[in-house]
Amino acid sequence: MNTTERVLITLLNKAIHKEIATLDELDEIHWGKLLYEAKEHHVSPLVYSAIDRRDAVKCIAPELLKDWKKEVFYSGINQQNHIIKVGEVLEKFNENNIAVIVLKGLVVREYFPMPQLRTMSDADVLVHKEDLERVSKMMEELGYTQTKDEDDHGAHIVFHKPGQPIFEVHWTLANKAFFKGDTSWEDNLWEETVEVEVGGVKTLSLGLEDLAVHLCIHMAVHLAHTGFGVRQLLDLVLLVEQKGDEINWSSFIQKAKACGIYKFTLAIFIACNRLFSMELPIELKKINALSKISNKYIELLIEDIFASGVHGTKDQTRVFASEFAFDQSEGAAEGRGSIFKKYMKLLFPPIKDMGERYSYARKFIVLAPAAWIHHLFVGLLNKDYSFKNKMKMATATIRVGNKKNMLLKELDL
Structure with a gap:
C-alpha cells in the first residue's frame, strides 16, 4: 500500500468504529489524492465522518472541504430517498404475495455507524425462479423496463425506471461462470431467512451465515471478472464484528467449500484482519488460516482491491x-x-x-x-x-x- 491507501484505511477504521481522527493524524495528508481514492471506492462519506470538522479547517483547503461537505450532505439525502423508494417496491412484492429476499447493501447498511454512509445505487433481490414471470409483470405495471436478461455477472434480470432505483432480480446466487463448485449450499436458503425492515417495509434477508457466504461469493465473482474495492471488505468486516457470535462458522466453511470459494474466502478474511484488525472466527484459527496462503498472494489481493475501485473499473x-x-x-x-x-x-x-x-x-x-x-x-x-x-x-x-x-x-x- 502507498501512503494515501494507508491513510484511507486508517480513517475508514475510525469511521466504522465511531472514532474521530486527531489533528496529528490529519497533518501532512495529501487531501486531493485521499479524496480521489475515497470516491473511487465509494467511501467518501465514511471518511468524512471520521474527521473532526474543527481540525479539518486547519489542514484541508477551504474549497475542497466545502465541496466535500456538500457532496456528503447530498449523498445522505440520496441514500435516504433510495431506501424509501426501494421500500415502496418491496411493499408491492408483499401485496402481490411474491416472496423476496433483499441482498448485500440493503442489509449490511444497518451495520454501519449511520446507514446512509453505506452508499448504493441499485437494489439486489432474490426471488423463486417460478415467480419471475409474475415479478416481470409487476415491475412493468410499476413503470419499470426490463433492460437486459441474464448478464455476464450471473443469473439476474435488470429493471430500470427513470428516477427510481435499478432493481436486479436474481433467482440464484450461484455463479457457474466465475468459479467452481455446485449449488447445494443454496438448498436451504429460503428456510433460513430472517425478517428485516427496508424503508419501513417488512421483508426477508438471508440468514447471517448465508449472508456472509454471499458477500464472499460476490467478491469472488468480481475479482474474477474485473475487481472489487474496499467498500465490499467493510461490509464483511462489520457483519463479522457485529454478528459473528451468531454465525455457525463451521457450517460457513463447509458452504464456502461447496461453492468453490474456500481458499478465496480464507484470503479475504486474512485481508480484513490485516487491514481492519477484524478478529478471525475461532474456527478459522483452528485450521490455521493465516498459514494457508502465502503473504505474497495476500499482498497481491490487497493491491488488486485498491487498484480496482468499487466496481473494478478504476484502472x-x-x-x-x-x-x-x-x-x-x-x-x-x-x-x-x-x-x-x-x-x-x-x-x-x-x-x-x-x-x-x-x-x-x-x-x-x-x-x-x-x-x-x-x-x-x-x-x-x-x-x-x-x-x-x-x-x-x-x-x-x-x-x-x-x-x-x-x-x-x-x-x-
Missing part, C-alpha cells in the same frame, strides 16, 4: 488485463504463455473471426497481413481511449494480467 489497464487472466469457459488462464497467446490473438485475430470490413482477407488469404495492420490502425484510432491509455494498455496488459492470473490460480478461482 482500464486492469480491466483489460482481467479479460486475459480469466476465461469464463475455463477459469483462470493456464500460465504466462496462455496470456501471451491471448494477447497475440487480440492483436492478430484469426481472419475468419474478423469483422466485415476485413472480408477482403477472407476472400484472398494472402491479404491477411494487410488485414492485421488495418486492424491495428483501427484500434489506434479508436476514440474511446486516449493514445496514452492505449500505450499503457499495450505495455502493461501482460504484466498486470500475469499477476492477476497468478492470484486467481492461487485462490482456486
